[in-house]
Amino acid sequence: MESKNIRHGLLLACACSVLFSGCAQQRQPLYHWGNFQSVQYSHFKGDKGPEEGIIALEKVREEARANGRNVPPGLQAHLGMLYGLTGRTDLFEQNLLAEKQSFPESSVYLDFLLKKNQKQEVAR
Amino acid sequence: MKNTFLSLARTPLLVVILALLGGCATSHKAYDYTAFREARPASILVLPPVNESPDIKATHSMLAHATAPLAESGYYVFPVTLVDETFKHNGLTAPADIHEVAPAKLREIFGADAALYINVKQYGTSYKVIASETRVTAEARLVDLRTGNQLWHGAATASSAEGDNNSGGLAGMLIKAVVRQIIETIAEQGHVIAGQTSSRLLSAGMPNGILHGPRSPQYQKDGQALR
Secondary structure (H helix, E strand, C coil): CHHHHHHHHHHHHHHHHHHHHHHHCCCCCCECCCCHHHHHHHHHHCCCCHHHHHHHHHHHHHHHHHCCCECCCCHHHHHHHHHHHCCCHHHHHHHHHHHHHHCHHHHHHHHHHHHHHHHHHHHC | CHHHHHHHHHHHHHHHHHHHHHHHCCCCCCCCCHHHHHHCCCEEEECCCEECCCCCCHHHHHHHHHHHHHHHCCCEECCHHHHHHHHHHCCCCCHHHHCCCCHHHHHHHHCCCEEEEEEEEEEEEECCCCCCEEEEEEEEEEEECCCCCEEEEEEEEEECCCCCCCCCHHHHHHHHHHHHHHHHHHCCHHHHHHHHHHHHHHCCCCCCCCCCCCCCCCCCCCCHHHC
């Protein structure tokens, strides 16, 4: 009788945990974010220069690569823009192309930016 | 006798289980997702939020928080900083003016399937004798840029006072209120709370929230359990 009670208890515990996990649906995030969001916010506020952002985002990308994770939408584009601000137009282009490759949804917009960049290059 | 006792002892457990189930499936007035489901947007252009609060930080704070919940819900989100620059280069600095740009024009430049229009209703810390609180409230509309149709709209709020227990008597509360307002302003509590508001407003799977996008394993599975 005692063991039957325990068995009942265990069954109920299992049922409860199944129910709980059904509610929570904990999944791994789709992307490795690092501090990308605070880098973006700092850029908006203008309280940090592009070099600091570049160092921070290269680190996030490195961490993602090391763990076989994807970087989030916009990270490589933002990184490219920061390189552009420091005059590294080659890395501007390289990172925008990387964003486009990771996320083909961005093609129209990034082609527009890349074309504009080339025009400015020619004008110089 | 013992059996009756046992079955009685289990009754509360049954009630607990039922309550848990009820917690999962809380009934909400069903949101009409017909247009959203048909449009199947894959990419979202988040426009700079219109700020209706007195705090000038609100627009950029909300904008910096908008990408993560939408991207984790399965959408491509256009790089908000570059998008902001593009508008500036075209002479559009005020979010209200940007919200007036024709959907077709946005589609032409960005190639986005949908645009998200956010209005920040409240942002910041208010001192209210008994409890100072930081609250961020925002509304959002998702519009299909291919047709101009609204696909979804929602609102959310978050507050620093959530789950606050008022202990320590009146004097204790007054001191706490003053101290907290100072701390909150310094530490940019608004930006922290804006993150909570944004994740409530823009995460798929929330009651009446947006649906999952194509990059999520949950894509087109929203609401299936309820059917």
